[in-house]
Amino acid sequence: KAGVTQTPRYLIKTRGQQVTLSCSPISGHRSVSWYQQTPGQGLQFLFEYFSETQRNKGNFPGRFSGRQFSNSRSEMNVSTLELGDSALYLCASSPRTSGGGTDTQYFGPGTRLTVL
Amino acid sequence: SQQGEEDPQALSIQEGENATMNCSYKTSINNLQWYRQNSGRGLVHLILIRSNEREKHSGRLRVTLDTSKKSSSLLITASRAADTASYFCATDGRVSGGYNKLIFGAGTRLAVHP
Numbered sequence: 047k048a049g050v051t052q053t054p055r056y057l058i059k060t061r062g063q064q065v066t067l068s069c070s071p072i073s074g075h076r077s078v079s080w081y082q083q084t085p086g087q088g089l090q091f092l093f094e095y096f097s098e099t100q101r102n103k104g105n106f107p108g109r110f111s112g113r114q115f116s117n118s119r120s121e122m123n124v125s126t127l128e129l130g131d132s133a134l135y136l137c138a139s140s141p142r143t144s145g146g147g148t149d150t151q152y153f154g155p156g157t158r159l160t161v162l
Numbered sequence: 163s164q165q166g167e168e169d170p171q172a173l174s175i176q177e178g179e180n181a182t183m184n185c186s187y188k189t190s191i192n193n194l195q196w197y198r199q200n201s202g203r204g205l206v207h208l209i210l211i212r213s214n215e216r217e218k219h220s221g222r223l224r225v226t227l228d229t230s231k232k233s234s235s236l237l238i239t240a241s242r243a244a245d246t247a248s249y250f251c252a253t254d255g256r257v258s259g260g261y262n263k264l265i266f267g268a269g270t271r272l273a274v275h276p
Contacts, residue, residue, distance in 0.1 A: 050204075077262050089205075089250065089266035102263045134202060140262050148193065148254030148262045153204040 047073055050154035052137050058160045064125040067157045071118050071139030077101075078120040079151065080112060083134040092135075095120055124159075132161045168251060168267040176275050181238040183270040185251030186231075192254050194227055195264065196236050199248045208236075208249075241274045248272070 051070045059065050071078050079102075080092040091104040095114035112122040118139075124131055138151035169184045187194070193212045197205040211218045211227045211234070218225045224237040238245055248271050252264040 079262050079264075081264075081266075088268050089252075089264075091263050091265065094262050096262075104263075136204060138205075138262075148195070148252075148264055150195065150207050150210055151197075151205075151262065151264060152207065153197075155204040156202075158202075 050137055050139050050152055052154040052157050054157060055155065056158045058162060059127050060162050061127055061129060063127050064123060065127060065159060066121055066123050067135055067137075067159075069120045069122075069137030069139075069154060071120070071137075072152055075139035075141045075152070076118050077140045077149070078114055078118060079138045079140075080120070080122050081136040081138065082106075083136060083156070084132070089136075092122065127161045129161050132159060134158050168249075168270045170270060171268065172271045172273070174273045174275065175241060177241060177243055179241055181241050181245070181272055181274070183236045183249050183272070185234045185236070185267050187234075187251070187253045187267075188232065189253075191229070194234050195252045196223075196225060197250045197252060199250065199269070201247075205250065238272075243274050243276050246272060246274050
């Protein structure tokens with residue numbers, strides 16, 4: 047099976063702009079999660095989508111939003127970009143549909159966002 | 163805030179030596195996972211250990227979990243230069259209902275020299 051893909055891989059934006067990142071999960075995986083990685087804060091959970099519904103959300107401002115489509119592909123959007131939004135944004139998918147703790151996450155290569 | 167704290171922050175060893183990384187966490191968990199990241203790229207899952215397990219092996223990897231101390235360790239035996247990467251532990255903070263949310267530690271940067 048093909049792995050998790052993320053597009054674009056690199057992105058440069060200026061403050062105040064908005065950006066949309068895309069993630070295609072592994073075929074058959076219905077859960078898609080997003081993480082932000084920065085040198086200062088490390089890896090932080092943004093949100094998780096399952097069957098087009100946001101099931102879980104991290105502690106990020108409302109400028110960060112996402113959605114999931116019926117084919118499980120997901121997008122995340124950051125509006126009014128700030129310098130501190132510069133980060134590696136990682137998408138992960140997993141097949142788990144029931145309880146028992148967080149399933150193994152399969153990560154994509156990430157999108158490197160630079161805000162100037 | 164991060165759930166896990168890893169120790170050491172950086173580790174430098176020679177090929178063939180063993181590498182041990184430790185992770186501590188704060189709240190109760192369903193399971194704990196270890197991931198590897200090569201130079202700012204995506205994370206690769208290494209091993210998952212459930213809260214009712216004490217030890218798990220996968221190839222050259224050995225993971226232990228002590229829920230009474232809220233700690234875990236990752237041992238890589240007979241290390242290779244290709245093991246050079248950052249290693250992260252991640253917990254799920256006892257989320258229920260099938261939710262997938264990982265809380266990562268700060269990571270250990272491992273350098274294996276030929």
